Amino acid sequence: MILNYLALAVPFFLFFIWLEYYIAKKQGKDYFKFNSSIANINVGIAERLIDLFAAGGFYFFYDYLHTHFAIFDIQPSILLWIALLLATDFLWYWYHRFGHEINLFWGFHVVHHTSEEFNYTAATRITIFQALVRTSFWSVLPVIGFPAEMITTILLVHGLYPFFTHTRLIGKLGILEYIIVTPSHHRVHHASNEQYLDKNYGDMFIIWDKLFGTFAEEKEEPTFGLTKQLGSYSFLWQHFHFLVEIAYAAKEQKGFWNKLKVIFGKPSEFDPEMRAKAEKRFLSVRKVKAHTTKFRKYVIVQIAFTVTALFLLLFFEHYIAFFLQTMIALFILVTLINCGAILEQRRWVFYLEFIRASLITITTFYYFPNPTLIGMSIVLLIVSLAYFSNLQKLYLRLIYGKRKILKSV
Ligand SMILES: [Zn+2]
Ligand SMILES: [Zn+2]
Numbered sequence: 483m484i485l486n487y488l489a490l491a492v493p494f495f496l497f498f499i500w501l502e503y504y505i506a507k508k509q510g511k512d513y514f515k516f517n518s519s520i521a522n523i524n525v526g527i528a529e530r531l532i533d534l535f536a537a538g539g540f541y542f543f544y545d546y547l548h549t550h551f552a553i554f555d556i557q558p559s560i561l562l563w564i565a566l567l568l569a570t571d572f573l574w575y576w577y578h579r580f581g582h583e584i585n586l587f588w589g590f591h592v593v594h595h596t597s598e599e600f601n602y603t604a605a606t607r608i609t610i611f612q613a614l615v616r617t618s619f620w621s622v623l624p625v626i627g628f629p630a631e632m633i634t635t636i637l638l639v640h641g642l643y644p645f646f647t648h649t650r651l652i653g654k655l656g657i658l659e660y661i662i663v664t665p666s667h668h669r670v671h672h673a674s675n676e677q678y679l680d681k682n683y684g685d686m687f688i689i690w691d692k693l694f695g696t697f698a699e700e701k702e703e704p705t706f707g708l709t710k711q712l713g714s715y716s717f718l719w720q721h722f723h724f725l726v727e728i729a730y731a732a733k734e735q736k737g738f739w740n741k742l743k744v745i746f747g748k749p750s751e752f753d754p755e756m757r758a759k760a761e762k763r764f765l766s767v768r769k770v771k772a773h774t775t776k777f778r779k780y781v782i783v784q785i786a787f788t789v790t791a792l793f794l795l796l797f798f799e800h801y802i803a804f805f806l807q808t809m810i811a812l813f814i815l816v817t818l819i820n821c822g823a824i825l826e827q828r829r830w831v832f833y834l835e836f837i838r839a840s841l842i843t844i845t846t847f848y849y850f851p852n853p854t855l856i857g858m859s860i861v862l863l864i865v866s867l868a869y870f871s872n873l874q875k876l877y878l879r880l881i882y883g884k885r886k887i888l889k890s891v
Pocket of ligand 2: 594605648668672
């Protein structure tokens with residue numbers, strides 16, 4: 483039986499999230515907020531999910547470059563493994579630094595920094611777009627001559643380590659503070675305090691920051707998140723808001739070069755007015771003001787279901803047909819959008835239920851092309867459209883409880 487043991491990362495990370503939550507609660511520390519933690523985990527689920535389809539591509543890309551362009555013929559040895567680890571971390575430093583210093587790259591990396599909290603759930607805030615940018619930096623490695631197998635093995639370590647630097651429970655680590663990136667260093671990186679901005683880009687080793695003058699020691703208590711918090715838990719908005727802002731800013735500029743200057747300019751010089759413009763266009767829809775936290779139950783059930791489905795999908799990936807993999811992945815993505823929108827108490831979540839029902843129906847037809855089933859589904863669709871507004875009211879009452887409809891900004 484060929485199982486994908488990398489899927490075990492899902493329960494592994496969940497265990498440590500639970501452990502951190504448990505210890506923080508025991509110590510009376512308020513390090514977790516419901517909305518923020520769920521939004522963080524949502525981003526992580528999407529990344530693992532899309533990685534299922536992209537991981538093979540990354541491997542192929544490294545292997546292609548190695549076969550066609552390798553300068554040296556590198557055979558694995560202890561010294562070369564160490565050299566590769568250092569080279570990977572060095573390239574990461576520059577990928578990460580550009581991620582903070584160039585608008586377009588910040589548009590992808592900002593997702594990791596949207597969390598207002600700093601805990602293990604924030605560590606899961608990684609997107610596939612970040613992975614793409616990172617891969618382009620790491621593509622130097624196969625050209626030097628490191629084989630794809632070596633690179634992908636090192637990237638596993640590199641993917642695992644930074645998870646553990648996202649915690650407030652661990653203080654300073656003595657002598658280790660001089661060599662590796664510790665939770666204290668990474669707290670500085672995630673802070674919006676003036677003296678901590680654009681500091682500590684390292685992933686595993688802190689030496690690069692010390693070498694290139696971007697190191698800051700944690701002295702005063704960090705305030706986490708962006709200098710101007712996003713204030714939205716929407717899955718889609720958290721992923722794409724800065725790219726939309728860049729598009730608005732570029733549109734306002736005249737001439738090709740000026741547009742390019744905006745796209746590749748510095749985030750610290752970016753016009754803050756763009757946020758309001760983008761929000762006005764994309765977030766000004768009616769929303770429900772809930773007086774209870776009833777909707778949390780629905781979100782928790784959905785996340786529990788999603789995480790289980792993700793684990794099973796990854797673990798048994800070699801036994802699940804591509805069609806079914808795609809349908810499950812789409813279902814999970816719609817569920818993540820749904821959960822984010824519910825945290826925002828949006829009314830349009832109701833439409834997402836139609837999309838999820840359609841995905842189930844299509845999958846059922848694919849495997850059981852029975853005319854009676856098709857007929858029944860069409861009747862069901864017509865009836866639900868006829869009673870659309872009643873059903874919508876009922877649905878919103880069910881998930882949000884007693885509510886008042888407000889115009890949101
Ligand atoms: Zn960063
Ligand atoms: Zn981080």
